Each structure stands twice: as structure tokens, then as C-alpha cells.
Amino acid sequence: MKRRLGISLYPDNSVFADDQAYIDLAASYGFLRIFMSMLEVTEGRTAVFNKFYQVITYAKSKGFEVILDIAPAIFEALEISYDDLSFFAEVGADGIRLDLGFDGNKEALLSYNPYGLIIELNMSNDVAYLDNILTYEANRPYIYGCHNFYPQAGSALPLDFFNRCSERFKKQGIRTAAFVTSQTATYGPWDINDGLPTLEMHRHLPIEVQTKHLFATGLIDDVVIGNAYASEAELKAMSTVNRYQVSFEIDTVSTINQVEEAILFENQHVRRGDITAQMARSTEVRKKYKAENNPAHDHDIHFKRGDVVIGNDAFGKYKNELQIVLEDHQDARKNKVGEIRTEELILLDYIKPWSKFLFNRK
Template sequence: MRQLGISIYPDQSSFEQDQQYLQLAHRYGYTRIFTSLLQLKGDGGKDILGKFRQTVDYANHLGFKTVVDVNPDLFKELGLKYTDLHVLHDLGVWGMRLDEGFTGMEEAQMTHNPYGLKIELNMSQGTNYLDSIMAYAPELDNLIGCHNFYPQEYSGLSDEIFMDYSRKYRQYSLHTAAFVSSHAATFGPWPVNEGLPTMESDRQRQIYSQVTHLKLTGMVDDVIIGNAYASEDELATVAAAFIHCMLILLMKQQL
């Protein structure tokens, strides 16, 4: 199933703001959420986690699937273990995105979790990373991929690197995602905010063109708006572009 997604950052917003944004996105057919717990550090992390739980609970009520960004340091902070992901299950998330990878063995092991949590790989880490995971026989139904987004101008992936890194995921028939950038949004996970696309060539494009560019590569299943909050007009435009591209790709398959 192909999905549209938005991003929310509870540590930089209020529950009421996120709630309104989720309602609006839900109206236009969005079903995925990207968010991050990388800011969860020290005593203040408990407050962030509380806000996060509240937002995810509401998102689940609307039918969204939330993927949360984590890294090895956060495993220690949350008390996570490769063999026991009940903490994330208890948070109500659909899956976790590994911003930084492990050795391959750990990623494969986590796909066998009893909760059906999706383990989302960082597709922008290159192709050898995926091969190392496949060597340990992961549960493919629980393994998906998503590219990075890049907040600073000239830091995004080139079209060539994007294609090179993505092909391996297509060869393994894994579900994939990448980011487009709202021009109305004002924040992301970091202080630098010059847009949050995956590909550098999309940074200055209008959002309809960004979605079209991503989808017509044939390498991306889901499209996620990386920064918050996109305007209602942008949400509608992304949904229209997404549907239009899906129809084009479907027609190509039938020829």
C-alpha cells in the first residue's frame, strides 16, 4: 500500500497544534507520520516522551501509522534491547527508523519482534548496509526503508546517488519512502531550516513537482512531507500529485 505522510515534532509544538494538523492531513488522505525521539535526553526527556505518547495515541485514533527516528544512544536512554522492543510497542508506534545502523545482525534480529513492528532502514546510508542485514535472514514483512532529509542547502542527495542507493531496495522488493519539503513550514528537528527534501534538486521546486519527481523515479512508494507545518493548500497539492503519479505508473504497467 502506497501512503502519504507528514512529520510532527512534539518537542517543538503543542498537542493542540499537532492535533489540528493531524485532523487536516487526515482529511486529505494522509496515513503516515514521521517523528523523532532523538531529542530525548536527560530529565527533560520525560516531558517530551509524555507529549509524544499523547500525540501518537491521537494519531492512532485517526488511523495514522507512526514511525519514530531512533539511534543506538537512544536505545540506552529508553532501555531498549534488540531482542525486546516492548517499549516501542507500548508507545503505540507502527515502527522505528534507524537513523544510525548497527552491524546488520541487530537489524535482522529486530525484524523478528513479536509485535510486528516495522524496522525502517536509513536508505541514504548506501547499499552495502542493506546487504549486511540480508545476510542474517531478516523477516522481510517487517523490513522497510526510508531516505534521509537534509535541512541545509547543497546537503541533499544528488539524483544519481538517490537512484544508486534506492535500486538495491527495489531489488529486494522492500517498501520505500522519501521526503519532500513544504515551503510554508517553519521548523524541523534541527535549528537549520532551509527545507527538508531528500534530493537536493527538489529543494527549490514547487511541492507538486517534488512529488512528481520522486514518484516517477519508480523508486519510492511513500512520500512524506519532512517539515512542519505544511499549509492546507500544500497538503491538497501533494495528495493530488501523488494520485496523478500513481495513475501514470499504473498506466505504464498496463502497456
């Protein structure tokens, strides 16, 4: 399943010109989906329709898929029914996200709506909600899953719970989404905004690191910025993230040589399948560069987790093998060539047997 980037919009807290500019900017960086909040509408049906129709029509002209986040109160406020989703089709939405669930049979029926609207489910519960819906023979291609975001500091999901919730959807082949938070955006749907991540551990991390982490889990297909408006620098940083393998940002040592630079940055790295706890070994490069000399430097030191080392001339057949240090150790037959960005050390847990990975210069 191809992975995508997304943004969030809050038309009841914004003006169209600002949303339009944000849509243009996000589109220019390859973003493809929009989470649009409809939880806080306060105007009448006609005014709400006109406002959302304008934004959605423009977003779709730029190639975005638009999912409206709704709650039961919206149906009451707009005098519409779950048995008739024509309002959302007419306003131009591609789907609706159910903030609250029903009995399973209802969601399954909704997935067969005559308008082809996607029914997106709340993923942030470790219960058999999805399984129940699927037992009612839901229309699977029209079922998505999306986690919540959490405006209050300390209130977002812990990683182990997030994993369990996400695995329930991923094992069924359902498209999944989760939120990252901009460090510059100023608002969301509510009056509290300490950021809008799905995972608490992401709240103060750079947005591209959050994005790398969600994709690295292998559990999330769409990464969406929860708050608005992210800066252009953040959109650009997200757009450069490799969505299909971990790409570490590395700060190289000043003494790195040309051979080591080539090994680091000009090769596809693969962790050996017969793994070791001490380091993640990329061994094919030693065969490619076996004839290249590599004098010792930065070798008589204590290597720590996240250091990247390459075997020097004293390492025999292992000369020019690249390793990421997972457990602290010393070995004078290895040169330290750099260290992985501190914020990205969380990604080391996802370099598994036969994992592919790359390096980018910090």
C-alpha cells in the same frame, strides 16, 4: 505496492494542540503515515512516554501508521535496550527507524521482535547494507526503507546517487520512503532549516512537483513532508497528485479548439513502444478523432522541449496525433496546443516506451 503520503511531527519542538490540528488536516486529505522524530528528546523517560503516547494515540485514531526516528543516544537517555523494544510498543508506535545501523545480524533479529514493530532502515547509502541484513534471514514484511532529509542548503542527495541507493531496496521488494519539503513550514528537528528534502534538486520546487517526481522514479512508495507544518494548500496539492502515472500540468494556448481540448484532457495517453528521440507520441487518439477536422493554428513556429502539439488537417493519417516535444524542431503540420509547466519538465525523462500519462489544465 500501494503508494502513500505522509507528514512529519516533532513533539519535542511543538505543542499537542498544533500537532493535533495538523494530524486532522492531513487525515482529511488522505495522508496515511507519520514520521515522528525522537532524536532530540531531553526529558526523562516518563515525560517522554506521556508526550509521545498522547500524539501517537491520536494519530492512530485517525488511521496513521507512525514510525519513530531513533538513535543510540535515545536508548541511553531513556534507559532502554535494543534487546527490549517494549517501550516503543507501549507508546503506540508501529515501527522504529534506525538512524544508524549495526552489523546486519542485529537488524535481522530486531525484525522478529515480539511486538510486530516495523524496522525501518536508512536508505541514503549506496552500500550493501540491506543485502547484508537479508542474508541473515530478516523478516522481510517488517523491513522498510526510508531516505534521510537534509536541512542544510546544498547538502541533499544528487539524483543519480539517490537512484542507486533506492534501487537497492526496490529490487528486493522493500517498501521505500523519501522526503519532500514544504515551502511554508518553519521547522524540523534541528536549528538549521533550509527545507527538509531528500533530493537537493527539490529544495525550491513546489511540493506537488517534488511529489510527482518521486513517484515518477518508480523507486519510492511513500512520500513524506519533512518539515512542519505544511500549509493546507500544499497538503491539498499533494493529495491531488496521481501516484501511479505522470500527470502533466499544461498551460494551453488561447487558440486551442474543442477537438484538441478533448484529445488533451479526455483521454488516457500512452507513449508508443517504438520510441523516437524527437517526441513522445500518443497515437491512439488519432484513430479516435480521425473524422474530426483540425484547422492549422500556432503551427508556423519553432517547437521547444515541453511543448504539446497535435497534428492538424495537413498531416494526413497523423491528423490529431498528440505529441510531447522532446527535441526542438519545426513542422507546420502540427498545432501547438500548450506547454508543460517549466518545473515539470524533469518528468519528461520518465515517459518511457509504453508509459501512461495524462494532462491537467494549469
